[in-house]
Amino acid sequence: MTRENVDLEKLKREIVIERLRQAPPNINISFGSADGKFMNRDELIKEVKSGTVLGEKIIKIQLEYLKAFKTKILVE
Amino acid sequence: MACVLFSRPDHDVILSYLYIYSKELVAASISLGHKTINKEKQYATKRNIVGIIQKQKPELIMFNGHGNEKVICGHDNEIIIQSDSNEQVLCNTITYSLACSSNAELGPLAVVRGGCFVGYESDFALGRDPDSEAVPHRDKIAKLFLEPSNILFNSLLKGNEAKEAVEKAKRKMKENIWYLNTTNDFPEASYYAPFLFGNYLSLVVHGNKNASIM
Numbered sequence: 140m141t142r143e144n145v146d147l148e149k150l151k152r153e154i155v156i157e158r159l160r161q162a163p164p165n166i167n168i169s170f171g172s173a174d175g176k177f178m179n180r181d182e183l184i185k186e187v188k189s190g191t192v193l194g195e196k197i198i199k200i201q202l203e204y205l206k207a208f209k210t211k212i213l214v215e
Numbered sequence: 216m217a218c219v220l221f222s223r224p225d226h227d228v229i230l231s232y233l234y235i236y237s238k239e240l241v242a243a244s245i246s247l248g249h250k251t252i253n254k255e256k257q258y259a260t261k262r263n264i265v266g267i268i269q270k271q272k273p274e275l276i277m278f279n280g281h282g283n284e285k286v287i288c289g290h291d292n293e294i295i296i297q298s299d300s301n302e303q304v305l306c307n308t309i310t311y312s313l314a315c316s317s318n319a320e321l322g323p324l325a326v327v328r329g330g331c332f333v334g335y336e337s338d339f340a341l342g343r344d345p346d347s348e349a350v351p352h353r354d355k356i357a358k359l360f361l362e363p364s365n366i367l368f369n370s371l372l373k374g375n376e377a378k379e380a381v382e383k384a385k386r387k388m389k390e391n392i393w394y395l396n397t398t399n400d401f402p403e404a405s406y407y408a409p410f411l412f413g414n415y416l417s418l419v420v421h422g423n424k425n426a427s428i429m
Contacts, residue, residue: 162406167345167356170410171315171338175227175281179345196338203416204409213389213412 152187155201159184171196216248217274217428219372222264223255224280224290228348232341233279233313235351236361240277240368247372249275249428259289265296268304274428275309277368282314285321298324306330309377309426311368315339318419326422331377333367337417340410344401356404359395360411363387367418374429377420388415 159180167177171193178186186194207213221241225234234255244251252271254263259280267273278295280288287296296302298321305325311333312318318334326332340360347354363384370380388411395408 159406163403165345166403166406167343168407168410169229169341169343170413171340172229175229177228177341177343177345200340200413201409204412207412213392 151198151202152190155187155198156184158201159187159197216250218250218252218271219244219428220264220267220271220273220276221251221253221255222259222276222278222280222289222295223253224259224288225256226291229341230279230281232343232351232354232357232361236357236365237277237279237313237368240365240372243369244372249372257290259295261289261293261295264289265301265304268308273308275371276305276311278310278312278314278317280314282312282317282321284316284319287312287314287317287321296321296325303328305332309333309371309428311371313339313364318417318421323421329423331420331422331424331426333371333377333381333418333420335414335417336419337413339417340413342407342410355401356407359391359407360414363391363414371428374427376425376427378424381418381420384418385415388412388418 162180164180166180169177183197187197223234223237224230241251241253252267278287281292282288285298286294289295302321302325307329309331315338318332319336322332322334342356342360344354344356351357366387367380367384370383392408392411395404398404
Protein backbone atom coordinates (compact mmCIF):
# COMPACT_ATOMS: atom_id res chain seq x y z
CA MET A 140 0.00 0.00 0.00
CA THR A 141 1.35 3.43 -0.94
CA ARG A 142 1.70 6.34 1.47
CA GLU A 143 -1.11 8.08 -0.43
CA ASN A 144 -3.45 5.13 0.10
CA VAL A 145 -2.62 4.90 3.78
CA ASP A 146 -3.49 8.58 4.26
CA LEU A 147 -6.74 8.17 2.35
CA GLU A 148 -7.78 5.24 4.54
CA LYS A 149 -6.96 7.26 7.63
CA LEU A 150 -8.97 10.19 6.32
CA LYS A 151 -12.01 8.00 5.63
CA ARG A 152 -11.85 6.60 9.16
CA GLU A 153 -11.59 10.08 10.66
CA ILE A 154 -14.54 11.37 8.64
CA VAL A 155 -16.73 8.49 9.82
CA ILE A 156 -15.65 8.85 13.45
CA GLU A 157 -16.43 12.57 13.38
CA ARG A 158 -19.84 11.92 11.81
CA LEU A 159 -20.65 9.32 14.47
CA ARG A 160 -19.44 11.64 17.25
CA GLN A 161 -22.10 14.16 16.27
CA ALA A 162 -24.85 11.60 16.90
CA PRO A 163 -26.63 11.50 20.27
CA PRO A 164 -25.07 8.87 22.57
CA ASN A 165 -28.27 6.84 22.76
CA ILE A 166 -28.60 5.85 19.09
CA ASN A 167 -29.11 2.09 18.93
CA ILE A 168 -28.10 0.01 15.93
CA SER A 169 -27.78 -3.70 15.28
CA PHE A 170 -25.49 -4.25 12.36
CA GLY A 171 -24.35 -7.74 11.59
CA SER A 172 -23.94 -8.81 15.17
CA ALA A 173 -24.75 -12.45 15.79
CA ASP A 174 -24.55 -11.89 19.53
CA GLY A 175 -28.03 -10.41 19.39
CA LYS A 176 -27.10 -7.01 20.84
CA PHE A 177 -27.61 -3.44 19.76
CA MET A 178 -24.73 -0.95 19.81
CA ASN A 179 -24.81 2.65 20.96
CA ARG A 180 -22.81 5.55 19.50
CA ASP A 181 -19.66 4.94 21.52
CA GLU A 182 -19.62 1.24 20.70
CA LEU A 183 -19.95 2.02 16.99
CA ILE A 184 -17.05 4.50 17.23
CA LYS A 185 -14.95 1.93 19.08
CA GLU A 186 -15.45 -0.59 16.25
CA VAL A 187 -14.38 1.99 13.66
CA LYS A 188 -11.39 3.18 15.68
CA SER A 189 -10.21 -0.39 16.28
CA GLY A 190 -10.45 -1.28 12.60
CA THR A 191 -12.54 -4.39 13.25
CA VAL A 192 -14.41 -6.12 10.43
CA LEU A 193 -17.57 -4.48 11.70
CA GLY A 194 -15.82 -1.11 11.86
CA GLU A 195 -14.74 -1.41 8.23
CA LYS A 196 -18.33 -2.21 7.25
CA ILE A 197 -19.54 0.88 9.11
CA ILE A 198 -17.01 3.01 7.20
CA LYS A 199 -18.14 1.52 3.90
CA ILE A 200 -21.83 2.18 4.62
CA GLN A 201 -21.24 5.75 5.77
CA LEU A 202 -19.15 6.60 2.71
CA GLU A 203 -21.60 4.94 0.30
CA TYR A 204 -24.30 7.07 1.87
CA LEU A 205 -22.34 10.28 1.30
CA LYS A 206 -21.68 9.24 -2.32
CA ALA A 207 -25.42 8.64 -2.79
CA PHE A 208 -26.10 12.36 -2.57
CA LYS A 209 -23.76 12.92 -5.49
CA THR A 210 -25.34 10.21 -7.64
CA LYS A 211 -28.88 11.34 -6.70
CA ILE A 212 -29.89 7.69 -6.16
CA LEU A 213 -32.01 8.76 -3.19
CA VAL A 214 -34.09 11.30 -5.08
CA GLU A 215 -34.75 9.37 -8.30
CA MET B 216 -53.28 -21.40 -2.88
CA ALA B 217 -49.65 -21.79 -1.97
CA CYS B 218 -47.83 -23.45 0.89
CA VAL B 219 -45.90 -20.86 2.91
CA LEU B 220 -43.28 -21.68 5.56
CA PHE B 221 -42.02 -19.30 8.25
CA SER B 222 -38.89 -19.80 10.38
CA ARG B 223 -39.05 -17.29 13.27
CA PRO B 224 -36.54 -17.77 16.09
CA ASP B 225 -36.82 -15.42 19.06
CA HIS B 226 -33.88 -16.09 21.37
CA ASP B 227 -32.31 -12.62 21.59
CA VAL B 228 -33.28 -8.96 21.49
CA ILE B 229 -32.63 -8.43 17.77
CA LEU B 230 -34.58 -11.53 16.77
CA SER B 231 -37.44 -10.54 19.04
CA TYR B 232 -37.92 -7.46 16.86
CA LEU B 233 -38.03 -9.60 13.70
CA TYR B 234 -40.34 -12.05 15.46
CA ILE B 235 -42.83 -9.38 16.52
CA TYR B 236 -42.84 -7.53 13.21
CA SER B 237 -43.34 -10.74 11.22
CA LYS B 238 -46.43 -11.78 13.21
CA GLU B 239 -48.58 -9.77 10.82
CA LEU B 240 -47.09 -11.67 7.87
CA VAL B 241 -48.13 -15.01 9.34
CA ALA B 242 -51.63 -13.60 9.84
CA ALA B 243 -51.68 -12.22 6.29
CA SER B 244 -50.64 -15.57 4.87
CA ILE B 245 -53.48 -17.31 6.71
CA SER B 246 -56.05 -14.70 5.72
CA LEU B 247 -55.03 -15.00 2.08
CA GLY B 248 -55.87 -18.69 2.31
CA HIS B 249 -52.35 -20.06 1.98
CA LYS B 250 -51.41 -23.27 3.74
CA THR B 251 -49.28 -21.59 6.42
CA ILE B 252 -46.65 -23.44 8.43
CA ASN B 253 -45.20 -21.29 11.20
CA LYS B 254 -42.17 -22.68 13.01
CA GLU B 255 -41.29 -20.19 15.70
CA LYS B 256 -39.06 -19.92 18.78
CA GLN B 257 -37.70 -23.34 19.82
CA TYR B 258 -39.44 -25.01 16.87
CA ALA B 259 -37.31 -23.10 14.32
CA THR B 260 -34.80 -25.95 14.11
CA LYS B 261 -32.93 -27.54 11.24
CA ARG B 262 -34.77 -30.82 11.71
CA ASN B 263 -38.18 -29.15 11.55
CA ILE B 264 -37.51 -26.65 8.79
CA VAL B 265 -35.55 -28.86 6.40
CA GLY B 266 -37.98 -31.72 7.02
CA ILE B 267 -40.94 -29.52 6.07
CA ILE B 268 -39.19 -28.20 2.96
CA GLN B 269 -38.45 -31.74 1.78
CA LYS B 270 -41.90 -33.15 2.54
CA GLN B 271 -44.29 -30.25 1.94
CA LYS B 272 -42.28 -28.41 -0.75
CA PRO B 273 -43.49 -24.89 0.14
CA GLU B 274 -43.67 -22.40 -2.70
CA LEU B 275 -42.63 -19.53 -0.42
CA ILE B 276 -40.33 -19.45 2.61
CA MET B 277 -39.41 -16.68 5.02
CA PHE B 278 -36.36 -17.00 7.24
CA ASN B 279 -35.77 -14.69 10.17
CA GLY B 280 -32.49 -15.30 11.92
CA HIS B 281 -28.82 -14.60 12.18
CA GLY B 282 -26.62 -15.51 9.28
CA ASN B 283 -23.59 -14.81 7.19
CA GLU B 284 -22.46 -15.32 3.59
CA LYS B 285 -22.73 -19.09 3.95
CA VAL B 286 -25.48 -19.81 6.47
CA ILE B 287 -28.98 -19.08 7.72
CA CYS B 288 -29.58 -19.89 11.38
CA GLY B 289 -32.59 -20.74 13.49
CA HIS B 290 -33.27 -21.18 17.20
CA ASP B 291 -30.14 -20.72 19.34
CA ASN B 292 -28.21 -19.99 16.13
CA GLU B 293 -28.39 -23.58 14.93
CA ILE B 294 -27.43 -23.63 11.25
CA ILE B 295 -30.48 -24.52 9.15
CA ILE B 296 -29.20 -23.91 5.63
CA GLN B 297 -25.51 -23.92 4.67
CA SER B 298 -23.87 -23.36 1.31
CA ASP B 299 -22.08 -26.38 -0.18
CA SER B 300 -24.06 -28.56 2.21
CA ASN B 301 -27.87 -28.39 1.92
CA GLU B 302 -28.64 -25.15 0.06
CA GLN B 303 -30.17 -27.19 -2.77
CA VAL B 304 -33.30 -27.81 -0.66
CA LEU B 305 -34.30 -24.24 -1.54
CA CYS B 306 -34.20 -25.00 -5.27
CA ASN B 307 -37.50 -24.19 -7.05
CA THR B 308 -38.92 -22.19 -4.14
CA ILE B 309 -39.12 -18.45 -3.53
CA THR B 310 -37.06 -17.71 -0.43
CA TYR B 311 -36.91 -14.44 1.47
CA SER B 312 -34.10 -14.40 3.98
CA LEU B 313 -33.94 -11.72 6.65
CA ALA B 314 -30.56 -13.02 7.80
CA CYS B 315 -27.39 -10.96 7.42
CA SER B 316 -25.36 -11.42 4.23
CA SER B 317 -27.06 -14.69 3.28
CA ASN B 318 -27.62 -13.48 -0.28
CA ALA B 319 -23.89 -13.02 -0.88
CA GLU B 320 -22.95 -16.67 -1.42
CA LEU B 321 -25.69 -18.98 -0.15
CA GLY B 322 -28.51 -17.28 -2.08
CA PRO B 323 -26.98 -17.48 -5.56
CA LEU B 324 -25.90 -21.10 -4.96
CA ALA B 325 -29.36 -22.12 -3.76
CA VAL B 326 -31.04 -21.12 -7.01
CA VAL B 327 -28.52 -22.41 -9.55
CA ARG B 328 -31.07 -25.04 -10.65
CA GLY B 329 -34.17 -22.88 -10.33
CA GLY B 330 -36.15 -20.78 -7.92
CA CYS B 331 -35.55 -17.40 -6.50
CA PHE B 332 -33.68 -16.07 -3.47
CA VAL B 333 -34.40 -12.60 -2.11
CA GLY B 334 -32.22 -11.21 0.65
CA TYR B 335 -29.31 -9.08 1.74
CA GLU B 336 -25.80 -9.34 0.34
CA SER B 337 -24.32 -7.68 3.40
CA ASP B 338 -25.36 -7.06 6.99
CA PHE B 339 -28.97 -6.14 7.65
CA ALA B 340 -29.08 -3.06 9.87
CA LEU B 341 -31.81 -2.52 12.43
CA GLY B 342 -32.21 0.69 14.39
CA ARG B 343 -34.34 1.00 17.49
CA ASP B 344 -35.53 3.58 19.94
CA PRO B 345 -33.85 2.69 23.25
CA ASP B 346 -36.90 4.05 25.06
CA SER B 347 -39.18 1.51 23.33
CA GLU B 348 -37.26 -1.63 24.25
CA ALA B 349 -40.14 -3.03 26.28
CA VAL B 350 -42.63 -2.40 23.48
CA PRO B 351 -40.89 -3.18 20.17
CA HIS B 352 -44.15 -3.03 18.20
CA ARG B 353 -44.44 0.66 19.09
CA ASP B 354 -40.80 1.45 18.25
CA LYS B 355 -40.91 4.29 15.72
CA ILE B 356 -37.33 3.71 14.56
CA ALA B 357 -37.44 -0.08 14.22
CA LYS B 358 -40.61 0.33 12.17
CA LEU B 359 -38.71 2.38 9.57
CA PHE B 360 -36.26 -0.52 9.11
CA LEU B 361 -38.73 -3.41 9.21
CA GLU B 362 -41.73 -1.94 7.39
CA PRO B 363 -40.02 -2.25 3.95
CA SER B 364 -39.24 -5.89 4.71
CA ASN B 365 -42.91 -6.55 5.53
CA ILE B 366 -44.03 -4.77 2.36
CA LEU B 367 -41.72 -7.06 0.40
CA PHE B 368 -43.04 -10.29 1.89
CA ASN B 369 -46.66 -9.15 1.78
CA SER B 370 -46.18 -8.50 -1.91
CA LEU B 371 -44.83 -12.03 -2.42
CA LEU B 372 -47.79 -13.45 -0.44
CA LYS B 373 -50.17 -11.64 -2.80
CA GLY B 374 -48.58 -13.30 -5.80
CA ASN B 375 -46.47 -10.45 -7.11
CA GLU B 376 -43.20 -11.23 -8.87
CA ALA B 377 -40.01 -11.15 -6.80
CA LYS B 378 -38.54 -8.19 -8.66
CA GLU B 379 -41.75 -6.20 -8.09
CA ALA B 380 -41.75 -7.03 -4.38
CA VAL B 381 -38.15 -5.84 -4.09
CA GLU B 382 -38.93 -2.62 -5.98
CA LYS B 383 -41.80 -1.89 -3.56
CA ALA B 384 -39.54 -2.47 -0.56
CA LYS B 385 -36.82 -0.24 -1.99
CA ARG B 386 -39.33 2.54 -2.67
CA LYS B 387 -40.40 2.39 0.97
CA MET B 388 -36.77 2.41 2.13
CA LYS B 389 -36.15 5.58 0.11
CA GLU B 390 -39.24 7.21 1.63
CA ASN B 391 -38.07 6.28 5.11
CA ILE B 392 -34.53 7.55 4.45
CA TRP B 393 -36.03 10.82 3.25
CA TYR B 394 -38.17 10.98 6.39
CA LEU B 395 -35.15 10.34 8.63
CA ASN B 396 -33.29 13.17 6.95
CA THR B 397 -36.08 15.71 7.20
CA THR B 398 -38.10 14.98 10.33
CA ASN B 399 -37.98 17.02 13.51
CA ASP B 400 -39.84 14.27 15.38
CA PHE B 401 -36.66 13.04 17.09
CA PRO B 402 -33.17 14.58 17.04
CA GLU B 403 -31.19 11.44 16.30
CA ALA B 404 -33.20 10.53 13.18
CA SER B 405 -30.67 11.47 10.50
CA TYR B 406 -27.97 9.31 12.07
CA TYR B 407 -29.98 6.18 11.32
CA ALA B 408 -30.32 7.01 7.62
CA PRO B 409 -26.93 5.66 6.43
CA PHE B 410 -27.69 2.29 7.98
CA LEU B 411 -31.08 2.04 6.30
CA PHE B 412 -29.38 3.03 3.06
CA GLY B 413 -27.06 0.05 3.56
CA ASN B 414 -30.13 -2.22 3.58
CA TYR B 415 -31.33 -0.52 0.40
CA LEU B 416 -28.06 -1.22 -1.41
CA SER B 417 -27.72 -4.77 -0.22
CA LEU B 418 -31.25 -6.07 -0.96
CA VAL B 419 -31.15 -8.12 -4.19
CA VAL B 420 -32.87 -10.99 -6.00
CA HIS B 421 -30.94 -14.00 -7.33
CA GLY B 422 -32.39 -16.58 -9.67
CA ASN B 423 -35.71 -16.11 -11.45
CA LYS B 424 -36.64 -12.48 -10.83
CA ASN B 425 -40.09 -13.07 -12.33
CA ALA B 426 -40.94 -15.87 -9.90
CA SER B 427 -44.25 -15.65 -8.08
CA ILE B 428 -46.43 -18.07 -6.11
CA MET B 429 -49.38 -17.66 -8.51
